[in-house]
Amino acid sequence: MNAFINWLDKHIVPIAAKIGSVRWLIALRDAFIAIMPAMMAGAVANVLNALIRDIPNQMGWTGIVTSMQWLIDINAMVWTGTLAILGLIFSFTFGYQLAVQYKVEPITGGVVTLGSFIISLPQAASLHLGTTLGKGAVKALTDAGAAVTGKDVSMWGLL
Numbered sequence: 001m002n003a004f005i006n007w008l009d010k011h012i013v014p015i016a017a018k019i020g021s022v023r024w025l026i027a028l029r030d031a032f033i034a035i036m037p038a039m040m041a042g043a044v045a046n047v048l049n050a051l052i053r054d055i056p057n058q059m060g061w062t063g064i065v066t067s068m069q070w071l072i073d074i075n076a077m078v079w080t081g082t083l084a085i086l087g088l089i090f091s092f093t094f095g096y097q098l099a100v101q102y103k104v105e106p107i108t109g110g111v112v113t114l115g116s117f118i119i120s121l122p123q124a125a126s127l128h129l130g131t132t133l134g135k136g137a138v139k140a141l142t143d144a145g146a147a148v149t150g151k152d153v154s155m156w157g158l159l
Contacts, residue, residue, distance in 0.1 A: 027097035034093045035086065042082030045075040091117035124156040 019025065053072050056064040065072070082089075095113025099106040129151045133141070138148045146155035 023101040024098060027094060027101045030097040030100075031090060031094040034097065035089050038082040038086065038089055042079055042084075042086070045078035045082070049075045049079075087117065088114060124154070126155075127153045129153065 049072060052068045053065055056062070092110040092114040096106045096110035098113070099109025102109075132151055133148065133153075141148050141153060141155075144155070146153050148154075
């Protein structure tokens with residue numbers, strides 16, 4: 001066993017030390033550590049909803065779901081504030097941690113990274129409806145800035 005440990009110390013540890021000293025990898029690690037409480041809170045909310053909403057609904061026990069609706073609503077708010085926006089939280093945290101590694105203003109780094117993430121999100125969408133829309137629906141969509149062609153709707157900036 002000592003021979004294996006010595007081999008690891010000689011061959012693997014130097015490589016791991018070099019990888020472990022890369023600034024952006026340290027920032028990535030620290031960002032994931034920082035968002036862990038939000039991930040755990042969202043995970044607990046998901047598990048509770050599975051136990052008090054999803055499983056009873058599948059079993060036909062709607063009375064449990066009705067009586068626990070208050071907790072289901074709280075879990076929905078927790079999910080919305082954690083897992084639904086986890087990408088936003090992570091992008092800010094990664095920028096913050098990277099700025100800490102480079103010894104510059106961390107809040108600015110987080111804001112710039114968050115803004116860059118939001119810029120990279122898709123701003124346009126195309127939908128194939130499978131059916132032709134009525135004149136009122138077509139007018140409402142075109143008034144909102146969408147392009148309607150037969151069964152297809154294309155829009156930009158409406159998401």
